[in-house]
Amino acid sequence: MRLAREYLRRPLGVIAAAFLVLVALAVIAAPLIAPYDQLRMDLGHSLALPSAKHWLGTDRLGRDVLSRLLWGGRVSLGGLAEALSVAFAIGVVAGLIAGYVGRGVDNAISRTTEVLMATPGIVVLLMVYGISNNNAHLGMITLGVLCSPSITRVTRAAARAVSQEVYISSAEVLGMGRLRIVFDHVLPNIWGPIIVSTAVLGAVILGIQGGLNYINLGVNPPAASWGGMVSDGQRVLAQQPWLIVPSGLLLTLVIMALMLTADGLRDATASNRSRPARAQAAAARKPSAQAGAGQADASAALSVRGLSVSFSGLEVVRNVSFDVRDGRTLGIVGESGCGKSVTASAALDQLGPGSRIDGEVVFGGVDLNHAPRRVRARTRGAGIAYVSQDPMVALDPCFTVESQLGELIGRHERLRGSRRRARALELLRQVGLPNPADTAARYPHQLSGGMAQRVSIACALAGRPRVLIADEPTTALDVTIQGEILDLLRTLQGETGLAIVLITHDLGVVADLCDRVAVMYAGEIVEIADVESIFDRPAHPYTRGLIDSNPIASKRGSPLPSIPGAVPSPANWPIGCHFGERCRFRTPQCSAGPVPLAPVADASPHQARCIRVGELDLASAGQERRS
């Protein structure tokens, strides 16, 4: 029982469950442990406060409150058990039918569930109590029926999810009966959510039942119930306010314990399902020294120096430096998870709490990483702007294009009214939208991917930025649209002299658009050079591998070679060369210690992070391998 073990790790949940068991036992044992008969009156000792003789005092007829609490619990918890079993039985069966067994009736069951949820249940309950002379059992059964939708829904959803799993379809293929599959494969996998929702429902039912008992539905005084005892107490509120406390508080505590138990169960099932890797704990590295970062380039539009980023102590980007000049484009390439987006976010000041940024992000002569909040805020959009990967989620779905673009224009240029609108239309025209007025009036979901990305670019241009950081701006688009967007970026750069940082997986895009390229691997820049040098004379084995695995570089028809292995996650970076594990040229030396980023020749702007740079001739390595 992994679930049980997980649950026991949660002290609050354990205390709550223990409390529930204790209350249930006490209530069951009421005939044995109740100090008095629940109905025994003692008018001489009415309305007494707690004492040694009456631990919780006495009520207006001198009856012992503790005894009535214990006996009343039999009504309350007994009713809860009735209602909950009915809701559970109906909910699980209907949910399984809807979710797995009979998909044909799924629709009918879902409709019924919806109607039941919109039904003001009290009128049904009142009618049942009305025809049955206030029968408690019928009332609780009805309540169970009325409450069953919450369990039906949860069961249905869970059964649906499970029925899509491979082991179910293979059991079906093997000719196993549906009912057998339900008991052997479906139910064992969905108990978690069902039990959680049952516990939550238990809390809800107890509250409703207490209210019904309070107004004398489902109880026949003088027999005690928790709800009825609050009502008794209210009658003598002015003389003895204490009497509303014991039963109401106990009921509240039981309800709260049920909810905490449900919370605990929910957490336990969640962590039972997906146990997070524990590797992270091992990696409390200290941020590396910013060796070789050098001075910021004064002529660059954006100059990043020795940038390192950690999330809760785990370094994911290390000692990254690059420059972009006005009117130029720097490409950042690398496989997934190498830290490209984190680097961009750090430059954009868009990393949330829990992150730590070391190093400098110099814009307009100011290190933004150490600048006051006001300066950083002023730079956003007006100095450095951003275009994101997926245009379909890059715009607020609830506002029109004009409204969002207008907000940014208003912010940057303090324009209002018709002048703001004119500027918005001008921007939309500038990004090549043929009918700006029409586009401006649309909501994001009314735009195609290409249009949405143009609008995103217009938003980025609203502050007339000097630097544009585009994180895979074409990845989510159709191939034909990709080219258009890249052309647009090129045109805009020609018109406005933008400096562009372009993050991409696609070396074709790099070759097409970039002047300089930084290759990232496992959090570090492993090679940085002019675009010609990267393609003609790659100096790092990883760059070579990237070029070989890219469609444009390989011969038509021959299978695409890919680099074997995977990028190590930040928690598993080796001490030596990060690429070592996947490198064909590795020597023992490579793993000995950190490898510095060094010029391939004296004072060359072409730098690589490989100790064998001088020895390897990678200009033709790929071709050799392929032939």
Added chain:
Amino acid sequence: MNFLGTLASRTLGSLALLIVVPTITFFIQGLSPSNVVKGLLGLDATPAQIADLNHRLGLDQPLMLRYARWLANAATGDLGTSYTNHQSVQQILAPRLSVSLSLILGALAVFTIAGVVVGVMSATQGRVVGRVLDVVSTIGVAAPNFWLAVILIALFGVALPIFPATGYVFFSDSPRLWLLSLVLPVVALAFAGITAVAKQTRDQMMLAIHSPWARTLRANGASEVSIVYKHALRNAAAPVITIAGTIFVGALSGSVVIENIFVLPGLGSQSLASALQADLPVVQGIAVYFTIIVVVVNVVIDIAAAILNPKVR
């Protein structure tokens, strides 16, 4: 899907409720006529008396026939006659409607507004405020509304008599006293809903604040104030309103208990009295009233949610 189409299908769904719920209660009513008559006559009624009353109330006729007749009458606005005092159900219930509406619409307003305020606070204030609100809301949800009501009476009706402990004043008699007499019942009824609305508001706002579009807006210069109070709040609106509708149905049921606690002369207190006296035509009439209220509120909420959702508009 277009706006009117969506709205029409949702409205039809709500209207179906108008048939379904009274039908269910009517057939429950027909399940056990002998009990009903016993309830009316008392336990020591003779079989002859029972048969006579059964006949006089028409309970000896087939259930389907009674249902058809009731339905035809209800369609013309005639909900039948009370078993106990021979007034028409309409006469009994109509004057009570305004009381119940004051209570439940007041609760709807309070839990929606307060829930949104609390939700925004816990989305924007740091972790500490969030934790405090979590704890308060756990207690708030756990304390059943009737106990909360009695505690409110004890505190603000008896110990510090700021509000009347029980009773109701009609708006037409004194708007001020009307308001005062509603404060405690509305708060007691709304309390649990505040928590649910707050949670939904917070979850939806957090989703929006951390969404890719918020990040894009932020990186391009939009202010945090605008992202939280304009964009995130606007995105949260439709789901929050929808959940308010769900909570409303529960609150309507709760109003029966609350009206009895505070001795409000509304539909809820009448329904209890009628149910305990087995005055079933009145209970059946209340089923109709309550269902109409649910349907109207549902339709209004559907319209609001549709207007707020640009994908439907």
